[in-house]
Amino acid sequence: MERIPHDKLDALQFDRDERLEVWRQSVEPLFDCRAAREPGGREFQGRLESFNLGQTLIARSEFTPLHFQRDRRTSDDHLLVQLYTHGGYQGYNGDRKVQVGPGDISLLDMGLGLETLAPRSGTPLANILANHLSSVWETLADASVDDLPAINRTLVGAVAGAFCQGPVREDAAMPFEDAARDAVRAFIVHNLDDPGLGPARLCRRFGLSRTRLYRLFEPFGGVAGYIREQRLDRAFRELAERDLGQRRLVEVALECGFDSQSHFCRLFRQRFGMTPGEAMEQGRSARLRRSQADGDGPSRPEFRDWLLSL
Known part of the structure; x- marks a missing residue:
């Protein structure tokens, strides 16, 4: 079984004077970055782990504070979706002030430089998308390249369903249903030590009826x-x-x-x-x-x- 291409970057692997430059070169297609000035002059640290899904990339990163800038690049037609599990950022998009905190989801059009936000954390829609992104991430280490078409389809469908205005199109309904299932599965994985974990709690958390919850988990032999x-x-x-x-x-x-x-x-x-x-x-x-x-x-x-x- 051929595994999905996987890469890790830990700045601490490199000499002290190389760390920021290696990081800057790695993210340069997305942003120009430079170190933020901090009291005490903390040296740069950063970790980046990524999977190449062919049609998409998915990565998890953490780093000491940086300043990011991106010029308008109209030749790009990609979207960057960012889920902030910790930290956040504040800045300006043109004259509009932008502030993102833990649990928020940011959408950046890489061609237009337009930033928008999905519903904030705590809403059912944000819970589904955030948990789906986390669930996809957690399964990639055991997935193969043969799984990539299905992974990309559900990943893009979940993002489109969360950010689109109005009803979700019929051709996106099934990926979004898959995203709801993935969200519940991810919640289960993160709460396995909870003795109260069961159908009643899952129905309350995600606004599901027991009938729909049981239907979602039929392929897995039940909840x-x-x-x-x-x-x-x-x-x-x-x-x-x-x-x-x-x-x-x-x-x-x-x-x-x-x-x-x-x-x-x-x-x-x-x-x-x-x-x-x-x-x-x-x-x-x-x-x-x-x-x-x-x-x-x-x-x-x-x-x-x-x-x-x-």
Whole structure:
């Protein structure tokens, strides 16, 4: 299975005097940037992780404060959608003041330089779009290039459904229905440790009837089964991919939403064909092999080339 092209940039991999320049070159097709002046002169730090979906790019970034500027570039016909999970920005678009905070979604027309905002966080529509973007991101590491047509279709359909004025067109209705399902799935993933997670809470959160919720989850064997499988998958990742230190198995089970260790161990073995202890040992061996195979130095990021190829 061919994986989706994936790239990471961590400025700390580079020499101190290279960090900002490497970052600036990587994002140059989108913005010109320079360091913001801060009391104390904090040195630049930034992390950028991206997937090349062919028709679209999706990335997650965090960085110390920067000033961004973009000249009008009428040859561009791309849209940039930004979900701010933390932080935000303030500035001007022409004479219009623009301010974006945590949970807001910004849409930038790269040809016109026109910024608009989707409904602010907390509204059902914003919840669906924000959760859909997060859900797509979380699935990409395990997806293949064969999945890209469906991923791009639902991704673009969700954005169009959230930003369009008036009713959603019939040809966009199905992608937006997929986006609603993805939003609920993402909410489940982020609240697996909540003992009250179930149909009643999901219906209240997303304004769904039980009938519609159950219909959305028919392909996954029902809501309860999906929640149980996600809790087991999270437990497997915790046990196999992380060094748990002094944490005990029962703590992992409780954090993943299970109320007893014996019940957790029985379900874990049924799903994965191994005990939690065997998963931990398998993970330790895999981490050791990866550390021995690491390269000698940082490579230059591919993000800039991917942007230019769109």
